[in-house]
Amino acid sequence: MKEGAAMTGKARISGTFRTRRNHLHFPDSPETPLMQKEELKEQFTDLMSKFTAYFGKHLADDVMESLKSLRAKQTSEISKIIYDAMFDDMALAKDRNVPMCQDTGVIQYFVKCGAKFPLLGELEECLREATKRATKEAPLRHNAVEIFDEKNSGNNTGKRIPWIDWQIVPDSDDVEIYAYMAGGGCSLPGAAKVLMPLEGYEGVVKFVFDIICDRGINACPPLLVGVGIAGSVDVAATLSKRALMRPVGSKNENPVGAEFEKLIADGLNEINIGPGGLTGTDSVMGVNVEQAARHPSCIAVAVNVGCWAHRRALIRVHSDMSYEFLSHKGAVL
Numbered sequence: 227m228k229e230g231a232a233m234t235g236k237a238r239i240s241g242t243f244r245t246r247r248n249h250l251h252f253p254d255s256p257e258t259p260l261m262q263k264e265e266l267k268e269q270f271t272d273l274m275s276k277f278t279a280y281f282g283k284h285l286a287d288d289v290m291e292s293l294k295s296l297r298a299k300q301t302s303e304i305s306k307i308i309y310d311a312m313f314d315d316m317a318l319a320k321d322r323n324v325p326m327c328q329d330t331g332v333i334q335y336f337v338k339c340g341a342k343f344p345l346l347g348e349l350e351e352c353l354r355e356a357t358k359r360a361t362k363e364a365p366l367r368h369n370a371v372e373i374f375d376e377k378n379s380g381n382n383t384g385k386r387i388p389w390i391d392w393q394i395v396p397d398s399d400d401v402e403i404y405a406y407m408a409g410g411g412c413s414l415p416g417a418a419k420v421l422m423p424l425e426g427y428e429g430v431v432k433f434v435f436d437i438i439c440d441r442g443i444n445a446c447p448p449l450l451v452g453v454g455i456a457g458s459v460d461v462a463a464t465l466s467k468r469a470l471m472r473p474v475g476s477k478n479e480n481p482v483g484a485e486f487e488k489l490i491a492d493g494l495n496e497i498n499i500g501p502g503g504l505t506g507t508d509s510v511m512g513v514n515v516e517q518a519a520r521h522p523s524c525i526a527v528a529v530n531v532g533c534w535a536h537r538r539a540l541i542r543v544h545s546d547m548s549y550e551f552l553s554h555k556g557a558v559l
């Protein structure tokens with residue numbers, strides 16, 4: 227893995243890939259499509275394995291920028307010490323090529339797959355294998371424990387894990403994949419509830435504040451707070467996690483929603499949780515709200531939280547397996 231290499235246009239997985247692919251193309255052979263598919267699967271799995279191992283060691287550009295700007299604002303000694311410890315930790319992780327936090331989480335992939343992407347049908351299998359390889363290569367802590375059996379698989383895969391959230395995009399042959407490490411501490415505050423209709427948006431705000439005041443400290447602040455608002459709890463929960471995939475500093479597409487985000491963030495920054503939960507002025511990097519139209523009789527709200535080590539990455543892979551590493555500018559896998 228190299229960092230800082232110049233990226234002009236699309237990066238290639240391998241300089242020999244185009245040659246090898248051409249070499250495999252024998253139009254008269256009935257075995258060719260299968261061979262090509264197997265080659266593509268291997269290229270894609272290898273790429274996703276490197277991608278998954280990488281983002282546990284290097285924060286996305288937006289998260290890094292947010293932490294730098296928060297560090298520059300700190301006035302109390304304890305807050306400065308906490309932020310400096312974070313940057314020391316990240317420098318050590320980079321130097322030693324190891325994850326920046328011992329809890330590398332349960333792996334989740336949020337997939338926007340073009341209907342014409344050549345590995346649409348194989349994507350889940352590839353991501354499972356990529357997770358197993360990344361677990362060895364990174365290495366990642368073993369965090370997949372089967373429900374009821376209470377056995378750890380030892381490779382970060384299990385029933386429905388890595389979790390894959392699917393969106394299919396018509397008329398595209400690319401795939402965009404957000405990957406996320408759902409750590410224990412940052413998953414702990416997660417909660418969802420269907421409010422009575424009269425509770426309204428005030429009820430949504432109260433719910434968010436109750437959750438962050440009660441459990442936000444478990445998630446190693448400063449936090450990125452994801453809020454989902456919808457008509458049912460399942461949709462709200464999904465949206466609250468998708469909200470964490472949005473860049474820090476981005477705004478809700480609805481101007482009222484954007485103002486709502488700002489008001490909640492300003493309020494959470496007043497409650498004195500501070501970096502590391504050791505008190506201070508800046509408790510959140512931001513609040514991202516995602517919404518879906520609701521039933522008139524109910525309003526559902528869900529909260530998911532990202533920690534200071536918000537390990538989230540975005541890659542776009544094209545049908546020829548070339549890629550753009552969108553969240554980590556200049557990084558090459």
Ligand code: SF4
Nearest residue numbers: 327409411412446533
């Ligand atoms: S909340 Fe984040 S930084 Fe804290 S232990 Fe969990 S994964 Fe690591």
